[in-house]
Amino acid sequence: MPRKKSPTELTLRPLERDWLAEGKDYIGDLSWSPDGTRIVRADASGTVSILDGRTGSVVNEWHAHKLGALKAKWSSTGKYLASCGQDGKATIYNGSSLELLADIDHGNNWVENLVWHHTKDIFLTGAGKDLNLWNADGALIKEFAKHPSTIADVAWNQAAPDHFATSSYNGPRLWNIKDSNYKRFFEWKGSLLNILYSPNGKVLAAGCQDGAAHIWLLPSGEDLYMNGYPTKVRELSFDSSSRYLATGGGTEVIVWDFAGKGPSGSTPLVLPGHESFISVLAFAPKGLKLASGGLDGEVFIWEIGNNKAPVLNTRGDSDVSTLAWRPDEKALAVGFASGETMLFTT
C-alpha cells in the first residue's frame, strides 16, 4: 500500500471534557437517542444503562444479559430501544418508559449484531448463522436463509430502504427484506470482519482478518483490494458525502478518497498519531470531522481535507472501545474498556 504522510507536524489541541460517568465493565456499545438527550450503554458484565446526555448521570441501569451485553441501540424514531448479548437474547424496550416489550431468544448463539432500520421501527439481528428481521413488538417479520458461517456484521443500505448487506467468511451478501434468499454474493476467500455501505449506496466496504480492506463498487460489483495493513481491519467509517472511507488496522488512520476515479490507483491519506492499534473510528453525522480511538486510550478528532485545522486530542486510562457522536455533532461520547464513559465538546 503506497503511503502519503501528513506533511506537517500535528498541531494538537486538548479536547474539553464535559462529564465522566463511571461504569462496571468494557463498553461494547454507546447509542444516542435521536433527540440527543440520552445515551444507552451496553457493557461486558451484561449491564445496560441509560445516561443523561447533559450530565452523564446514570438515570437507569439494569442487568439485561447474562454474560455480556454486546449492543444497545435506539431506534431511529426514538420510540424503541433494543439490546442484545451473549445470552442469546435480543430485548426490546419502550424508548421513553424503558418498559420491557419483548425478549427474543436465539438459543445458544450470541446475538452479535442488531441494527435498526434508518427510518422504520424494524431491526435485523445476526446471531450465529441466523439472520432475522423483527418488528419493534418482537414479532418476526422474516427469517432469512441461514449463512454457511457465522455472520460477522449486518448493515442497511441507506440509499435503498429495503436493502441490506451481511458479511461472513467467504464474502458479503446483498439482501432485500422481501426475499428470504440473498440477491447477490461476492465470493472472496477470506474472513470479513464487518460490512458498511457508503451513504449513497454506491460502495460496499469490508475489513479483513488478514490485514486488508476490500471494497465493491455497486451496482457493477467491481472490486478493489487494499492490503498491507499491520493488523486486522475492524474499523471502518464513511463520511456523509460518501467521498472518504476511513480505515483502521494499525496505528495510523488510512483515509481513501473516492473523488474522481479514486481510490483505484490513488495514495490514501495517512494520519499518524496513535501509539497503539486503532480500535474505533467514526465520522461525524455530517461534515468531515473524523474521530479515532485507540488501544493506547487516545482519542483524536481530525478534520479531513484540512491540514491546517488543529487536531483535537485527549487520553483516557484504558483502551477506547466505542465512539458515538451526538446527533448535532457538537459532542462526542467515548466509551472505554474500564467502563468509563466521557463526553467531549468538539
Add this chain to the structure above:
Amino acid sequence: MSITNGKVPVTVLTGFLGAGKTTLLNRILSENHGKRIAVIENEFGEIGIDDALIVQADEEIFEMNNGCICCTVRGDLIRILGNLMRRKDKFDYILVETTGLADPAPVAQTFFVDDEIQDQLELDGIVTLVDAKHVCMHIDTSSECKEQVAFADVILLNKCDLVSEEDLVALEVRIRSMNAMAKIYRTKDAAIEMDKILNVSGFDLDRALAVKPTFLQPEYPFEWAGIYDFNGKGESLLLDDGPDPSMNILLLSAKETTVESINALAEVAVGHFSSDRIKVEPAGKISAVGQVYQLDLIKKGSKMFELAPEEAGKYVLFMQHKPEEFALSIGNLTPLASVVYDAGHTHDSEISSVGIEVEGDLDQKKFNNWLGELLREKGTDIFRMKGIVSISGEEERFVFQGVHMLFDGRPDRAWGDEEHSNQMIFIGRNLDRKELVEGFNSCLVKNRQLNLR
C-alpha cells in the same frame, strides 16, 4: 493454576469421539473448582459443572486469500476469545475442545496469527486423548488421528485398562515414533494429575526443549525382548538363515517375570546397545551380563551359540531382531514373558520426528537461509518444530519454535560456562532425516561431526 506474563493460558483438548474428552473436561473442571474457567466446546458433551462458562461454537476454519496454510485459523475462536477477554472479570484458564475429526493446526495457528489473541492469551499445550482400545482402527487410515498425535504436547493413552500390556507397549512405541516430543501417559477414565496436562508450557520458548531430542529417538536398537529362566548350565542358541548377516543380543538380570519388568529395563538396554560390542562366531560363548554380543550369521545354514550366564536365574534377552525371523530357539526354554519393540518395521513412515543434537556454533546467515527455505518448501509437512541453538558470536542461546510456516524465536539466557550446543526437533510428514541433518550440519561454523545416535 498460574498465569504467566499476565496472559491467560489455553489448553486444547483433541481426540477422536469416544476417546474421553468430555470425561477429562469434567475432571479438570471439578478438580479446579472455584477457578474461573471458560470452555469452548465444539462437540455437544455433558458438562456437569455449573460454575464454568461453557460456550458452544461450531469450528469455523478460515483460510485467507493468500492461500498460505499458516493463515488457516479458527475464526470462531478469534471471535469468541477476543470477546471473552474484554471482560474485567478475567478467566484463570481457557479450555478449547475440538471435534474428533479436527486438524489441530488451525487452532494452534490462531494463537500466533491474530494480534488480539496473541496479546492476551497463551497457548499452553495441546493434549490429545487416544482411545487405547480403538485407536488402531484409525491410526493407519485417518490423517486427523495422525495429526492429533503429531501436534500433541501431552498424549493420554486412555482406557488403558481395556488393553493388554503388550498392546500398550506396541502402541507407545508406535506413537513415540510419530511424536518424540510429547509426554505420554497411560490413563483409565482419563484420570491424571492436573499438572501433567495444564500449565505444561508446551509453546513456551523458555522451556522449548525440556528433554533432549536425542533421548527421544523413537527407534529402539532392539526389536524383541524375552525373559528366560536359566538353570546355571549353558543352553544352545540355535538360529536358521535370516534377513541379516549379524544380530546384536544382550542379557540383563531380571527380578520378575512380567512385561513391566522388561520395559523397566529397556532404557538400560538402550545404553548398553550404544557401547562396544563383542563379536562372536558360531559355536562361540555368550556369558557376560550387560554386554552386547554381535552374532556372526554370515555362514549359511543352521548356527549354534552357547548361551551360558554364569549364575542361575531369570534373565531378559534383548535381541536386535525378532526370534521368528531366524527360527531362533534356546534349548527347550520358552520365554516367560516377551515384548515386541518393532518400531523399525511398523513405525509410521508418513509421520515421524527428527531430533538433532550437535555441539558448536551456527553461522547465522546460513542458518536463516536454510531454515527459511526449509519452511517455505516443506512448511506444509512440518507440523511442529522446536529448538535451542548457538549462533556464532552471540552470547545468548537462541530459542525458537514453529507451527507449519509460522516461526517464533528470540534470544534467551546467556550460555555462560555451559558448552555451546544445538538441539532441534521436527515433527512432520515425510520428513527426510538425512536431508535435515545434513542441512543443519552445513550451517555449522566449524566442521564438527554430528553427535547422532
